[in-house]
Structure formats: structure tokens, C-alpha cells
Amino acid sequence: MKDSTSHEPAVHHSIAHVSKSAGISSRTLRHYDQIGLLKPDYVSANGYRFYTDGQLVRLQQILLLKQLGIKLDTIAEILDEQRDELVALSTHKEQLHRQRAALDRQIAALEHSISTLTTGGNMEPEKSFDGFNEQYKQEVAERWGADAHEASNRWWRSKTGDQQNAFMEEVKMLNQDWIVAGKNSVPPDSFEAQELAARHVRWLQSAKGTPLDSGDPAQHKAYICNLGEMYVADPRFAKNYGGYAELVRDALRVFAERAIELD
DSSP states (O other): OOOTTOSSOOOOEEHHHHHHHHTOOHHHHHHHHHTTSSOOSEEOTTSOEEEOHHHHHHHHHHHHHHHTTOOHHHHHHHHHHOOOHHHHHHHHHHHHHHHHHHHHHHHHHHHHHHHHHHHTOOOOHHHHTTTGGGTTHHHHHHHHOHHHHHHHHHHHHTSOHHHHHHHHHHHHHHHHHHHHHHHTTOOTTSHHHHHHHHHHHHHHHHSSSSGGGSSOHHHHHHHHHHHHHHHHHOHHHHGGGTTOHHHHHHHHHHHHHTTOOOO
16 A cells, blocks of 8 residues: 655565565465465556565565564464554564574584584583573563573573483483374373373473472463473474374373373
8 A cells, every 4th residue: 555645656666576585486475465464555457566665574574473483374463463663673673683692602602512522622511502592582481481581591501511411312202202102193192192291291390490390280281281282383393293293282281181290
């Protein structure tokens, strides 16, 4: 839609130009039009779509939110409820700055590991894992409170390198066993699946800074069920289970709903 308050004609960008510049296909842009996510300013008689600068800003936001793993229908809701594009862009910029800072720290950590392996020196866990535990800081705070990440971070840094490796090896073996159970079509409420769910919850309990630290069984159940949903919805977690994240979710839900007492 054209801006009636502007005294200068809007600059229009062809769908071919936008497609090439943004690195997405024209088919994707037409799909965004069809679902109402990104409407062109106008469509010419030959069917070509044309976009204004304002619509390019919206596309930029769409691509940023997609990188965060947010679904298209949710992106539409976020953008439609947005009142100030400049504020939104500034927020996205700050998020990217935080991500870049975390990446810089991760690169430095990898350089430390490479240098250690090259020279035969000793690994320093606080350097080797610096930056990696920041990846989910914001969403942990949003889901479980501002203190949750700090408590978890303190707990992780209190571990020796061997203890950290053992913790990660435990979840690696657990994930592999979930995949085997999925390949064997194990039902979520079966004895085998519930044994895995119990192992999974014990592993979760071994980490500090989560709602499992509370004495409220309702919080325990909600946390376990919400985690299961996140394993399915978030591709970053779903990939750990080789296509069987739904089994993990359903088995954890059965475990939680049976109200097994957590130590």
C-alpha cells in the first residue's frame, strides 16, 4: 500500500531484484504474498510483483525471525502487532550484536582448543567452553526467569573439565537410546520408554537452575511437559533425536502425568 503522506513517489523494487538481493526464491516471495505475510505494493498486468522500501524492511524482519526458528504464522502475528518498525529493527540489531559477541567468544574458545592440541598444552575448561553456554541465555530467562540462567551458569562453571565431559557424554548416550527406541517403534507408555523418560528426568535433575530445583510437583510436571514440546517444535533440539522427538515428548508427558515423585 502506498504512503499517502509522502510527497515523493515511492521507489519500487521488482520481485526479481528483491529475490536476488535477499537470497530467496521468487516462489517464496509469491508464497509470502499468498499467505498475507508480505504483500507487494502492486502487481503489474503481466503478474510481476513490486515492493517498496517499507516492504523490504518487513522482509528483513521476516528473515531475521526465521533465523530464530520462529514459524511463519507466528512471525505474521509478531509483525502485525508491531507498532514501531524502528524500535523493532533496533531490537533485532541488539539481538544480533549479542549473537555476534557470543560467536566471537566461541571462536576464541575454539582457537584455545586448537592451540592446546597443537602445542600439547593443557585444556582450560573455562576457556574451552566460554561463549557456548550463552547460546540460550535469553530464552532461558524468558521461559524460566532471569535467575535461571545465572544459576545454571554458576553450576556449569563449578564443574571440572572431566565432570563437564561426563555430563555431555551422558546426554549423548541418552539421545542415542531414544533414537534406538524410536527405530524400534517403542510406545511412549511402554516400560522401555518410561525407563528412558526416568533417565532423562534424572539427567535434567542433575543440572541446577531449573524448575526441578523447586519443591512444587506442579512446576516439575509443567517443566517436563514444556521441554518435551520444545524438543518437537524447535529444530535445534529435534535434531538430537533423529526424527523421534515426538516419542521423547510423549514419553516425558506420560512420565509427568503419572505424578512420579521427583527426589
